[in-house]
Amino acid sequence: KNEVEQSPQNLTAQEGEFITINCSYSVGISALHWLQQHPGGGIVSLFMLSSGKKKHGRLIATINIQEKHSSLHITASHPRDSAVYICAVRRPDSNYQLIWGAGTKLIIKP
């Protein structure tokens, strides 16, 4: 069993829909990262969480430490949100090393 699991693996939605991507982990962590990778390349950090909730524009990330679960929400989704969303966790004793989820491929249709 992977230590970091994301669901769904693939998600297709219509423009405007509310999107939720989930990340569950089985290890103790000091932080959880959400990142975005557009087709053809670059990987961009969206959020780093150790507790609670963060919001940036239409993106919201939440984490429940007790349940070892995090969600990434996108409100009013747009075709430009189409990308792979990746969850990664940092262990407290890890010297910055991360355990990576496999990613969720999101397609938003106009």
Next chain:
Amino acid sequence: NAGVTQTPKFQVLKTGQSMTLQCAQDMNHEYMSWYRQDPGMGLRLIHYSVGAGITDQGEVPNGYNVSRSTTEDFPLRLLSAAPSQTSVYFCASTGVLSGNTIYFGEGSWLTVV
């Protein structure tokens, strides 16, 4: 602009050739790392460094060497390229000064024929 600079963006190598992927960051980050990403797969850690003069192996280190002579630079060397090393390579850095946010280079597409 501040960030992680990775070169080259594209490279074709013949089997057995060697090459170096360059990575530099100007954010004074302690931690730098190299990943490879194969089609349909997640990122796999090749090597990492927690500071100048310190490097260590990740999940898939075979066939690669690294060095960290300065805080800024972390080159990845392919010693004798093999077709199995055809992949996209990403350099990343993070550190306390950036609140532990991870910064990635733009990626290097490497094909070994």
